[in-house]
Amino acid sequence: MSEPILSIRHMVKRFGGLVAVNDVSLDINPGEVVALLGDNGAGKSTLIKCVSGVHLPDEGEIRFEGRPVSFPKPIDARSAGIETIYQDLALANNLDVPANIFLGREAKNRYLGGLVKTLNDKWMLGQAEQSLAALDIRFPSLTQPIESLSGGQRQAVAIARAIYWKARLMIMDEPTNNLGVPEQQKVLELIRRLRDQGVPVILITHTMPDVFAVADRIIVMHRGRKVTEKRTGETNASELVQYMVGALDDTRTSA
C-alpha cells in the first residue's frame, strides 16, 4: 500500500476536564473515501477541527504527505492543501459562481504599472467553467447570484472551489444534510468523482445510506475514542450502530 496522505498518531484534545479526542490514530490513503461516524458529542467534529486548523491538539502528531505538520490557523491547513467544507459551505449567496470560487483570491488585470487593478471576471468565468466541467457539473447559468441555486448545486460550487485551489485532502461535514434525495445522490456522485481523481475524502456523517454508498472505509468514534475501523464490505448498518452507541468497542475487547 502507498504511503498515507494524512496520518494521525495518538491525538488528544481536552477542553477543561473533558477529553474530546482521546488517543486517536488513523490513516487516510490516496484515492479513498473514509466515513467518520459517531453520535453527537462523539468527538468527530473536534478531531476534524484539529486537522483543519481550528483547534490545536494537546498531544499527538499529524503527518500530512509524509511530513509532520502543525496548523495554528485554518488558513495554514488550507494552504497545505486540506480543504474543509462545513455545512454552511462558506459561500456568499449574493455573488455568482466564479466570484465564489475565487473569493478572497480574485484574478486581476493590472493597468498603469499595477497602480490600477480591476477584476478579471472574464478569465475567472472561464476557469470556473473549466473546473466545473472537469467535475462534470453543469449549471444553467454561472453568472447569477448563487442564492438562486439549490442546496446541492451550492454544495457542488463549494467542492469545485476546493478542487480548483488544488485541495489534496477534502473534509466534508454532513454534505447531504438538508438536501432532497435526488440532490443527495448527485453530491455522493461528486464525492466518488473526487476519489476517482485521486483526492481522498473524509466524510463526517451519521447518515447510514451515505456511508455504504460512497465510503471505502469506516471509522467509528464514541466518547472521544476510535472504537473501530472497518472496510465497508466487512460490516453492516446494525453493527455500526452498535459501535456508535457504545455496545461494541474493539479497543475494549482487544485490551
Place this chain on the structure above:
Amino acid sequence: MTDSKAMAGFDEPALSAGKRAILLISRLWAWVFLALMIVFFVVAVGVFSSATFLSVRNSQNILVAIVPVLLLGLGQTFVIIAAGIDLSVGWVMSLASVLSAHAIRAAFNAGVPLFLSVVLGFVAGVGGAALVGLVNGLIIAKLKVPAFIVTLGTSFIVRGMSLLFSENTTVIGLPEGIRDYGNESLFYWVRGEGGGFYILDKPEVSGELLRSMDRILAWPVVITAVVVLVCLFLLKRTQFGRHTYAIGGNMQAALRTGIPVDRHIIKLYMLSASTAGVAGVLSTLRFTAGSAVIGDPLLLSSIAAVIIGGVSLFGGAGSIIGTVIGALIIAVLTTGLVMLNVPAFWQFIVVGAVVIIAVLIDQSRDLILGRRGRGT
C-alpha cells in the same frame, strides 16, 4: 449507479419564468418610479402653475440640490452593502466644512494663491473626515463594537468638535473668489437676443440677460459626478467592491476564504467619511463659509436615498446607480411638490412613504426567492 453524467447535472432551473419576471421588475422599479414621477410632475406643474418642471434651470437646480445627499449616500452605500451603517456622516460633513474653511482662510491670508488654497481646503476637509472614518473603522473592526453604536457615539463627538472649531457655528472671512468654485459651471446658456452657449467661459452679461442665463453642470455637480464614477468603478470592477459584497453577503465566508475583513471594514468607514468630507468642502465653497450645522439634517435623507435605491440594510445587495436614482427620486419629489405649492411637511410624509414602499419591494424579492437568510 447507472449514468454518472446525468447524475452530476444540475440542469433544472431553480426559478420559474414568472418569478424571474417579478424579480426583474423589483430590480427596476426605482427607474420606473422615477420616470413616472417625472412624467407626473411635468403634467401637474404644467397644469397647475405657469412654471415648467423639466426646464434647464429647474433640472440644474435639482442636480445642485442632490449633491450633498448623494455624496453622503455614496460612501454609505459601500458601508451598508457590507452590512454596516454609518450614522456619523452628517456631522462629519459639518466638520469637513469647518476644517476646510479654516484651511482656506489661513492659506489665503498667508499669501497662498486662491486655487491652491481651495486644494488645501479639500486636503484638510477630506483628510479630517477620513480620520474620523479611521477611528470609526478601528473601533468597529478591532474592538467589535456594533457600527450603529460606534458611529452614533462619534457623531456626537464630531458634532461637539465642529461647533468647537467653528467659533459659534459659522466660519466666515473666506476669500470671495472661492464662490466661483462652488457656484460657477462647466457650461452657460444665455437665452434670447445676444445670448448663446458658452463652454468654461462665463459670458459678460447684465440686466435682463443675466436673469436668462443658466448655469449647466455647476462645479459641485461635476465633482460629484466624478466621485460617482470612481465609486461605480470601485464597487463593480475592483477586488475592493467584490469583498464589500462578500462581507455583506456572508461574513463567515469572507473570513474563512481569507479576505482581510478587519482591514476592509476600516477602509469602508474611511471611504464613507471621505465622501461626506467632499460634501462638506463643497458646501464651504458654495456658501463662502464653513458651517458646523450644514450636514446634520442630511443624514437621514442620505440613508433614505440609499434604501430607496435598493441597498439592503441586511447587507450584500445594492448599487451605486441605485443610490443615484434614490437621491434623484427624493430631489424630484421635493422640488416637484414645492413647485405645486404643496406645504413642506407633505414632502416628509411622501418621502417616508416611499422609503417604506422601497423596503417592502426589497422584502417581496426575498420572499420570492425563498431566501434562507443571507448568512447561510
